[in-house]
Amino acid sequence: LRPVDGSGKDIAAKNEVNSIRALFPDRECFTLVRPLNNENDLQRLDQISLDKLRPEFRAGLDALTKFVFERTRPKQVGATILTGPVLIGITESYLDALNKGAVPTISSSWQSVEEAECRRAYDSASEIYMSTFDRTKSPEEAALREAHEEAVQRSLAVYNASAVGVGSMRKKYEELLQKFFRKAFEDYKRNAFMEADLKCSNAIQSMGKRLRAACHASDASVEKIVKVLDALLSEYEASCHGPGKWQKLAVFLQQSMEGPILDFTRRHIDQIVSEKNSLVLKCRAIEDKMKLVNKQLEDSEKYKSEYLKRYDDAINDKKKLADEYASRMNNLQGDNSSLKERCSSLMKTLDSAKQETLDWRRKYDQVLSKQKAREDQTASEIEVLKSRSTAAEARLAAAREQAESAQEEAEEWKRKYDFAVREAKTALEKAATAQERSSKEIQLREDSLREEFSHSLAEKEEEIKDKTAKVEHAEQCLTTLRLELKECCRFKFFNELNNV
Incomplete structure (x- = not known):
């Protein structure tokens, strides 16, 4: 990497490459061996797993990775540490500038990235504020202010965690966020107060209706109206909120005092006055009655003296009656002794009469026993006669059966005779040729x-006559038995009548 002395295109190009020393003064060099020895495997190195690479290559790669992780520091622009999205934003701004043919500058790229991140942080913070604002709080200034401050703190924490930079752009969006907080809070507070006022008005109207109904009820009284008013006030205090809550309640109480409660008070006063007048009239009537009672007491005193005199007279009369009663008692005692003597004589006569009744009762029992013996005897005779009559009836039935059997036998002989005649006729017809020869024999x-x-018919007729004679004799016997039975029954009936 050292510069080469000389001139020429190759030397100049080499020196340009070696200018990397100026850009990276602090540098380190790592050499890595070939990952694989096989040329074919090198051609498809992306398909080879890390475990199949040479151990020397893997050791050098681990040392390089460790060096990079130990020496590298987070990218910073000023005092701001670049995160992944910020770095991507800067890279995109660089690429846009290069694609447009311009020279990318760090300041302009950082400003655009800072604005985008602050805008994103502003949106997130506003969403957090709207979602974390507690709308269940009662519409009171202190409660709403507390919920607002809590939501502002949470949204500012999100904004500070997401916003990038410390310059004017961050302050700008922070001011916009504060304006958004104030506007959202004022809008919600205004709507909440309007709803609370409407709810208070509706509650006041219903309270007025219920209070008027309680005042105009037939059984209305001061205690009941006070109870209704206490219940309405407690219900209003628990269900209604807002800055105008107590003002509306004061107006309602003033109107109630001037309206239904005043009417009820007037009616109550009129009722009390009427009751007072009625009580005055009753008092006067009672005074009149007292005067009448006093007069009656005076009259009763007079009657008392008269009754005392009468009582003394009655006591004297009682003494006279007691003397007369004593004399009469003496007379009655004498009469009682005479009556006792008569009673003793009557008891003796009664005992003699009882003895006579016992004698007559004994005689009656004897006669009754004799009568029962006679009745038993007649009953036994009647039973014997009944048995005889049943036997005669049985004989009569047997005779009738014999007569019927004899009649049937005669009919049977007649049938046989007819049959014989028919046979004879048939024989005559069959033996027409020999009729002349055997006419005498046939005759x-x-x-x-x-x-x-x-002969057989004569015998049967005699038997029938005998049977009929027997039947007639049995019928005569039966009639005689019936007559005897009737006479016995009559005799018994007359005996019972005589006994009665």
């Missing part, structure tokens, strides 16, 4: 059959 057979049938 004899018919005669014999007729005789047998007539």
Whole structure:
């Protein structure tokens, strides 16, 4: 890097390159070996990982990196340390100047970078102020001022951390930021105070309506109105804020005192006056009653003296009555002794009458037992007759069944006869050719059959007559039994009537 003596283009070009010594007086040189020995690998060095490079190359590279990190210091312009965005801004200004064919200057580039960074810091600080301003505070001057100061401190901290430079540009944007703070605070305060005044007005109107309703209520009283007013004031104090809060409340109280409360007071005074008049009238009426009572007391004293006299007379009469009562008691005691004697004689007669009733009762029991024995005997006889009648009825039913069976048997013989006649006719028809030969035999057979049938019919008729005679006899017996049963029942009925 030392300058070479001589003249010529090559020497002049070499000396221009060697002018780097003037720009970088403090310098150090590091030599690095080839990273790879293979030429093919050198052609694709960007694809080779760091672990596959030569150890000597890696050691030299580590020493160079360590030297750079130890010796390098942050870039500064004046007292301002350049950050990454600031350095990029300066580089862009340099490139713009070079692209436009101008010569870049550090002062103009730094001024443009400083303005851009201050502008960015101003925007960030204004956003921080708007986002950190506590809008939940009550619209009071002190609370809003406190929230404003807190938001200003936070936004100024962000601005100071982001702004670049210490010159007029930074002060300019700082003044703009202060103006923005004042304007935003005044706008918000004005709107908040307007909303608070509107809310106070609405609350005052509703309070007036409720107070008028309480004053005009049918059961309104001073205690109730005071309670309503206390509740309204506490509710107003808790819900309403703003600079005109107490002024509006004072106006409301003045209007209330002059309006509904005054009307209520007048009505209350009129009511008290009317009550006073009514009480005066009642008092006068009571005085009149007292006079009347005094007169009645005087009359009662007179009546008392009269009643005392009457009481003495009544006591004397009582003594006379007591004497008469004593004499009458003596007479009644004598009468009582005579009545006791009569009662004893009557008791004796009563005992004799009881003895006679017992004798008659014993006789009645004997007659009743005899009557019961007779009734039992008649009942047993009736049972025997009933059993006989049932037996006769059973015999009658059996006789009827036998008669019916005999009738059925006769009908059966008739059917047999008809069947035999039909057979004979068929035989005659079949043996028409031999009729002449056996006519006599057939005639004899018919005669014999007729005789047998007539004989059997006669027997059956006799049996039927016997059965009918038996049935008639059984019916006669049944009728006689029924008559006897009726007579027994009549006898029993008459005996019961006689006993009764």
